[in-house]
Amino acid sequence: MTRYANLAEALKERALQRPSHDALVHQAGSGAAAPVQRLSYVELDARATIVSAWLRARDAGGRRVLIAMDPGPYAAVALLGCLHAGAVAVPVPAPSDSRTDAERTAAIARDAAVDLVLTETAHATETSRRLSLVGRADLTCLAVDGLRPDSRPQHARETQAPARTGPDNLALLAYDSGPATAPRGARLTHGNLLTAMVALRRALGSGRRSRIGGWLPRHHTPGLVGQLLHPLWLGATAVTLPVHALRADPAAWLRAVSHHRITETVAPDTLYARSAAVATDELLAGLDLSHWRTALNAGEPVSAATMATFPRRCAAAGLRTGTLVAGYVPAEGAPVLFATGRGTVPGADAAVVDPLTARRLPDGATGEIWLRGPAVTTGHWGGPPDTAPLFAARAAEGAGGFLRTGDLGLAVDGGLRMAGRLRDTLLVDGLTLHPQDVERELLCRGRPLGSARVFCDGLGTGRLVVVQEVRAAGGARTRLPLLAARIRAGVAEEFGVSTGALLLVRPGTVRGVGAVKVRRSLLRERYLRGELRALHAEFAPGPAEPACGGAA
Structure with missing residues (x-):
């Protein structure tokens, strides 16, 4: 693929290359009769262009825009609209009954000093109310699902091309770390994301025919980048599934993988283990998993029992040998994946280091995972001084510029596996x-x-x-x-x-x-x-x- 100055240019080109192809398929529930929403590339681009025009009319270039939405089609529209306008997207969960999420969203709005808010009609009133409680009643809020093609400003024809942003311009603030009262957002540039796309393609073995899906939350880096932006960058199809319903019901997750003919997934070890446990003969008889090419087991320590049991149990539904792959997903700051046996990952230099001596450890030895490279963030928004050493660590051998992930892991067959956590998370x-x-x-x-x-x-x-x-x-x-x-x-x-x-x-x-x-x-x-x-x-x-x- 050609090299782009920013991620938005790549996404815009997909709309020209594959206008009628499904860009996004969203399953809104867990049952067999759950409604499914679809957006083609030309539809996604048209709606994102409208959002971009609205943002540009408010001089949003370089400014932080809060995205408080459910993980459906309109969340993708809002995100692409920000990228097209040169704004900095700040994704958070949609309002819910969780007091912790509400407190965290308010703290993010303060920390990021957001200027605008994108949400949905169902959440607009509650989003505005919560922001007003923390002194941000001045924020302009747009319900993205209320926009229609005829609502495009007259000058929108002049704003079809993405804003002129370069690799060093901020694209996202990913608030994956810090407690609810003091969240910390990793700065991800367009250059970080473009480099990450190549690394993700290597780890997943993905391509234009892929249907990449899962329920990882869209306000965290693995779900947002790996399961939404990556398939759109490929010109493939992103299949988004309801988070709470399918995480709680592994049988429904297997049915969704079968029904939507998903080809690549990323999920934690516990989900694969629970799926193998509930995979009765009756359930497997109604599934077709032959199209599943890569099921990356990452996000938690990988169990040898899971790696053996899941493929053996699901083989009756057509799951091919080698589909389940052990790997590693950084919690924040490095939107890349590492898969065992897939070779080196472009855009990331990984090291397993003794956290006390900073010396690199040999393959198979457990230590802290350190990462560096053009796909890795260089710091948190606002640069809190207590976090600066996390992004500029130096190994005992002299190499510097590493991100200390806080994850314990080991190198195995050219990949990484997680073993635990060093930090208080x-x-x-x-x-x-x-x-x-x-x-x-x-x-x-x-x-x-x-x-x-x-x-x-x-x-x-x-x-x-x-x-x-x-x-x-x-x-x-x-x-x-x-x-x-x-x-x-x-x-x-x-x-x-x-x-x-x-x-x-x-x-x-x-x-x-x-x-x-x-x-x-x-x-x-x-x-x-x-x-x-x-x-x-x-x-x-x-x-x-x-x-x-x-x-x-």
Whole structure:
């Protein structure tokens, strides 16, 4: 493919080359009768051009534009409209019942100093209300789905070509890190994204005939870049699936892969493992997975059992040998994928490094994954001084300019695999959680809940463990199972993840002497050794739970 000055030029050319081809297919629900929306390349380009004209009329070039939308066709229209106008897209989730998401969106609006907002009619009022609560009632808000072809300004004919932006111009602010109260947005330029496209094509083996799909959230880099922008850059088809419905129902996910004839996917190990577990003979008899070429297992540590069981179980539905590939997806700052056995990745120099000595480690040894190259961001928006060393790390051998991912991993057969997390974030069900967000949400639910600590049973990944203090629990033990059910449901609703283990404990277990909370690492060690005494404990099906310290 020819070289472009920016990603928008490449996307504009696809509309000229493949006008009637499906650019986007969106499944709006999980059932067999779920409505499906389609946009051809010429339709997508026409709608994006209207959004671009609206933005240009407001001098949006170089300015930050908040995109608060559901992951459907109009979110793609809004994103492409920003790129065409030379604006900087700032994607966030659409308004929901999650208080954490609402707080995070408000903090992002403040941090990015956004100037304009793109949303949908269904969310316009709530989006405006939430922004006004943080002093941003002045923001101009556009409901993208309300625009029609005849609403294009008269001068739109002059704005057909993308704005003149170059490789060094910002394209996206990806807020993939930081707690809800202090989110941090990685700066991704057009040059970062263009380089990443080549790397993604190598890792996935994708091409113009691809139908790349999945439910990864569109406001985070892997889903936004890998499962939306990449297929559009190829001139292929992006198949977007509902996040919460299909993450919770692996059988429905397999049906969607079959129904839409998806050829490439990226999903976490837990989804492939759960899919193999629910793949009954009856389910497999109704599936055709013969078109599935690459199923990248990434985003969590890869289990050898999953790599063996999933292909063997799904072979009855036509899944070919070699389709499931182990790999690695950086959580932020580097929109590229690494797949075992696919060779070097253009645009990214990867190293596995001893985090204490900064020395490179040999293949098979576990250390921190460091990345650098033209696809890798050079920093966070606003350049917080405490994060600067993360983007300019220097290896002991002298090479500098590395991004410290905070992921533990190892190099295997030319690819990377994740082994855990170094930083204080958790990977659960393929999603990144900030433990302080979960702990604060539990505390905000009031009596009888007190302080809580959350962690994973693995190294920053695995099953989520909640250790929750319960006030005035004496004589109320019969109510503890109901309270536990409420906590599980609240975590699932607020953060979209399941709780693997829940321990209700007496006050003083989490918040100790002098009202100082016990370190998560210490509580995790006590949990794994079976030393935590619980008033009530529940464990989801899975690996054998640690011995519990008995009734407190």
